[in-house]
Amino acid sequence: MKDYDIIVVGAGPVGSTYAYKMAKMGYDVALYDMKNRIGHPLQCAGLVSTNIDKTKNLPREFIDNEIQGANLTSPDMTSITVSKQDTAAYVIDRIYYDKYLANRAEDAGVDVFYSTRVYDVDIENTTIKTKDDTYSSDIIAVSCGPNSQTAKKMNPEVEDESFLAMQYIVSTLNEDTSFLDINVNMNILPGFIWSIPVSYREKRVGLFTNGSYTQAEMILNSALKSTDVVVDKSHGIIPRFNPQKCIVKNNTILLGDSASQVKPTTGGGLIAGFNSAQIAAENSDLMLKEHDNNYLLRYEKQYHERYDNEFKTQINVQKILEDLSEDDVNFMFRQLKECQADKIISKYGDMDDQSILIKELIKSGVIFKLLPKIGIRRLKNIWKSQ
Ligand SMILES: Cc1cc2nc3c(=O)[nH]c(=O)nc-3n(C[C@H](O)[C@H](O)[C@H](O)COP(=O)(O)OP(=O)(O)OC[C@H]3O[C@@H](n4cnc5c(N)ncnc54)[C@H](O)[C@@H]3O)c2cc1C
Incomplete structure (x- = not known):
């Protein structure tokens, strides 16, 4: 007898969304996260296109600001402004949003274990190991972000590439809150510097790069105006998409950043992660109903069909x-x-x-x-x- 139908490792936005979907279908789901405060620290610019509306996964109360367009600037300050007639993107409150998604899973019946690190995923036996015990399930979904050991185990031959992303929360005075700025800086290309207004008084200034932490910090400091006050700093990893990466092995699947389901040009992972969680949930349901784990391979196939050409x-x-x-x-x-x-x-x-x-x-x-x-x-x- 298995402990659960499904065990999900990582209560980030993608893992919590998949866990919620499976619980709503009536399955017995456990969700583990090593953090006691989901969403902390903020490691996201929180910018998502309005395509997120199609996922029906973003209640409006988590939208801090709406963006209509962008000013793109070259090193010699040639500028192009692009815009939509209506809102093109939302700036969201990632900390409360991540919390909401984990709480929503819990409310749907998922057993959520906070402050519980998963030390190992046994792909042969479909079990996970925490500090105190071992738990079994029919499916394990690993959505524990870009540093997943399970992803490495499943892909011993694939060399992981990633970018360093760094961001400041800045207290400022924004004259216009409906346009964001993208600046090309030759030292970090193909990365870039973003400045995203959250409100009239706050913006998020960040960059991603394959350079060093020290260099990133120097470039970000120089992107600030003299009146800007930095109130918080964070950094994180953005995985680079690799079509060779295996995301299903036996009854274990990778989701979200663990599967590098991230847009290469911008590092945005929320929408691709949510869409992949939906594909994974549909096929996990079929696998459990039909007792046929080929449906998990179908998740991999459908994910590649959806994203390979674009990425x-x-x-x-x-x-x-x-x-x-x-x-x-x-x-x-x-x-x-x-x-x-x-x-x-x-x-x-x-x-x-x-x-x-x-x-x-x-x-x-x-x-x-x-x-x-x-x-x-x-x-x-x-x-x-x-
Ligand atoms: C600076 C920065 C800015 C970004 N800006 C944007 C943006 O504007 N728009 C956008 O769409 N995307 C953005 N992204 C990417 C986006 O944040 C990720 O794609 C998204 O968070 C992926 O969600 P996830 O659920 O896959 O993983 P994560 O959000 O990384 O969540 C993984 C969870 O797993 C837990 N965990 C890890 N290991 C274990 C373990 N062993 N046991 C138990 N729990 C574990 C962690 O505590 C964490 O809660 C940005 C990323 C960075 C770094």
Whole structure:
């Protein structure tokens, strides 16, 4: 007799969402998290596109601000402004949101164990080990963030790549709270610096980079205005998507950051994680009903069908950015401005499905103006991944 139908390791937003969905279907679910305060410390810019509405996973009370557009600035201060007619993205309160998602799972009947670290996941026997005991289940879902030992165990051959992300909470005076700023800094490309207004008095300023902590801190400090006051600092890891990564083995599945279900160009993981949790929940239900664990492999297959092309396109874009010189970046911004690409970006830009915009830039010929800097070979790679 198993202790649970499903054990979930990690009560971050993705694990809590999957646990909730399974409990609502009537399954006996346990959810373990090593933290006693879910959501702390804040390691997120809290920016999600309005596509999150489709997941029906974000009550409006966790939205602090609505964003209509962005000012994108190159190293030589050439600026492009892109915007939607309506809200394009929400700025959310991640700390209370994460707490809410874990509480919602508990209210739906999940046994939630806080301050309980899972020391090992036995993939052969579908058991987990805490400090005091061993527990068994039919499915183990590992959603314990980017540093998952289970993910490493399942992928001994795959080299994990990740970015360092650093963020300050800044007390300031924002004149306009509906536009965020993205600044290109050559030292961290393909990462960038963001400044996201939370309210008239607060913003989140951060960056992601494959450079060092010291360098990140220096760059972030220099991005502040003289009147800004830093009230909190945090840093975390953003995993890089790798299509080779195995996310199902026997009856154990990986979810969220543990599965690198993160947009390569921005590091955003909430929407991809929620969509993957939905695919995993549907197939876990079928597996438990039909006693056939091939349904878990179907989760892996459907996840790849949903995200591989999009994420590969984003990786290719990132590779182009990585190779650009400062002159190249400035040239590209000037070209985009000259041919009024801001209009195309405003119309077709989608924070989650970026290949829609790339197709339009190719169709409209704008991309060919950038060709001297992108190169034919790179353009072909983007084309192939569409
Ligand atoms: C600085 C920064 C800014 C970001 N900004 C955005 C953004 O604006 N928009 C966006 O969509 N995404 C953003 N992300 C990414 C986003 O935060 C992640 O994709 C998201 O948190 C992934 O959720 P998760 O549930 O998979 O994992 P996590 O949120 O990492 O949760 C994992 C949980 O597992 C627990 N855990 C870990 N190991 C164990 C163990 N052994 N036993 C028990 N519990 C364990 C942890 O305590 C944690 O609660 C950002 C990330 C960073 C670092």
